[in-house]
Amino acid sequence: MMMGYLLARAGVDVLVLEKHADFLRDFRGDTVHPSTLEVMCELGLLDEFLKRPHQKVRQLTGYVGREPITVADFSHLSLHCPFIALMPQWDFLNFLAEQGRRYPAFNVRMQAQVTDLIVEGGSVVGARAQTPEGPLEVRADLVIGADGRHSTVRERAGLKVQNLGAPIDVLWLRLSRRADDPEQSAGRFDAGRILVMINRGDYWQCGFVIPKGAIDDIRRKGLESFREEISTIAPFVRDRVDELHSWDDVKLLTVVVDRLRRWYRPGLLCIGDSAHAMSPVGGVGINLAIQDAVAAANILADPLREGRVTMTHLRQVQRRREFPTRVTQRLQVFVQDRVISRVLAGRRQLSLPWLLRLLRRVPLLQRIPARLVGVGIRPEHVRLPVARPPTS
Numbered sequence: 001m002m003m004g005y006l007l008a009r010a011g012v013d014v015l016v017l018e019k020h021a022d023f024l025r026d027f028r029g030d031t032v033h034p035s036t037l038e039v040m041c042e043l044g045l046l047d048e049f050l051k052r053p054h055q056k057v058r059q060l061t062g063y064v065g066r067e068p069i070t071v072a073d074f075s076h077l078s079l080h081c082p083f084i085a086l087m088p089q090w091d092f093l094n095f096l097a098e099q100g101r102r103y104p105a106f107n108v109r110m111q112a113q114v115t116d117l118i119v120e121g122g123s124v125v126g127a128r129a130q131t132p133e134g135p136l137e138v139r140a141d142l143v144i145g146a147d148g149r150h151s152t153v154r155e156r157a158g159l160k161v162q163n164l165g166a167p168i169d170v171l172w173l174r175l176s177r178r179a180d181d182p183e184q185s186a187g188r189f190d191a192g193r194i195l196v197m198i199n200r201g202d203y204w205q206c207g208f209v210i211p212k213g214a215i216d217d218i219r220r221k222g223l224e225s226f227r228e229e230i231s232t233i234a235p236f237v238r239d240r241v242d243e244l245h246s247w248d249d250v251k252l253l254t255v256v257v258d259r260l261r262r263w264y265r266p267g268l269l270c271i272g273d274s275a276h277a278m279s280p281v282g283g284v285g286i287n288l289a290i291q292d293a294v295a296a297a298n299i300l301a302d303p304l305r306e307g308r309v310t311m312t313h314l315r316q317v318q319r320r321r322e323f324p325t326r327v328t329q330r331l332q333v334f335v336q337d338r339v340i341s342r343v344l345a346g347r348r349q350l351s352l353p354w355l356l357r358l359l360r361r362v363p364l365l366q367r368i369p370a371r372l373v374g375v376g377i378r379p380e381h382v383r384l385p386v387a388r389p390p391t392s
């Protein structure tokens with residue numbers, strides 16, 4: 001959606017195909033990072049964006065056992081918004097779609113599920129989609145695969161995937177929120193359990209982290225035992241775990257960490273999770289997807305407008321974004337293997353590891369994870385002309 005917005009704003013005709021009828025999906029994160037907010041500022045959208053309901057997270061807090069610990073402090077970042085804006089991603093996407101519609105070149109087609117690519121003479125020249133009205137064929141100078149971690153586009157393009165391994169999955173569930181609950185979204189770590197709780201106003205969006213493949217075992221033990229797991233790690237929700245009536249209230253989100261060796265072929269480019277599926281660790285995948293879109297639009301807008309996109313341009317996009325992706329994924333895999341897997345395998349009460357004790361003793365150090373999570377490596381800036389004034 002961001003890529004579509006940026007290109008249309010620069011005067012390139014765009015059609016965004018989205019398989020769902022709306023953006024009300026729960027499978028995405030809610031984090032809009034300081035660097036994404038900086039992009040919104042560069043686009044002149046920030047004030048309007050911040051009018052939408054959101055919560056400002058200035059510090060990332062976790063609990064190890066019962067001990068609270070601040071892991072990252074964003075308040076010192078020298079950006080327009082030194083905080084993470086927590087906003088359900090459907091609000092973010094609706095906002096971008098609304099802003100995009102102000103440009104004549106921007107088009108979105110909902111309920112259009114891409115099923116295949118149109119290939120002629122070895123080049124991708126369009127995509128085929130399924131819609132409620134029947135099959136749709138779209139021809140384009142460039143097809144951009146931005147269809148997430150189970151990307152059809154990259155699969156149909158035959159691009160080679162390198163799997164980096166994810167030893168975890170996430171069980172996604174909601175519990176109501178009461179006035180006297182804690183205010184802050186936080187991750188809770190205890191022996192054998194990790195629960196991430198995101199404050200969405202009147203309810204908690206919860207992510208219960210499990211070892212990959214453990215879902216059958218958890219189901220076998222029964223819902224009551226699962227409710228007890230949740231109550232043990234977050235005792236203040238014990239009075240409402242009965243809201244989980246059946247396993248239908250608990251969704252399995254599979255975690256994938258992988259990367260394409262080549263993100264492009266003639267007529268086609270993949271960005272975001274389609275090029276490099278991100279782990280939820282650090283909550284940075286949305287930011288990377290947005291940064292890819294900005295970099296790709298900066299490089300491609302002029303050649304697209306002039307109908308002269310070549311493999312060199314597509315290669316430039318991968319060159320620009322591969323390094324930040326590699327470093328971020330390496331860090332995610334490190335945390336998955338060295339921290340999360342060990343916590344999940346542990347049976348004894350957790351004590352604060354030395355690194356977290358150091359962060360507590362020297363708060364200045366909290367600025368390092370804040371920079372890594374909030375800004376990331378090689379942040380992108382919008383360098384695009386506005387081709388046509390927006391329609392009101």
Ligand SMILES: Cc1cc2nc3c(=O)[nH]c(=O)nc-3n(C[C@H](O)[C@H](O)[C@H](O)COP(=O)(O)OP(=O)(O)OC[C@H]3O[C@@H](n4cnc5c(N)ncnc54)[C@H](O)[C@@H]3O)c2cc1C
Nearest residue numbers: 018019029030113114147148272273280283284285286289
């Ligand atoms: C459990 C979990 C929690 C996470 N939490 C966070 C977090 O808090 N913060 C964070 O930054 N990252 C988080 N991530 C990572 C983040 O979700 C992704 O990195 C990010 O959403 C990637 O954005 P994207 O636009 O590339 O793909 P997506 O957000 O997956 O968007 C892909 C879009 O393409 C559509 N689509 C898919 N297939 C087709 C098709 N064939 N035709 C048409 N449309 C199609 C989908 O409906 C969707 O709208 C989490 C990941 C997981 C697994």
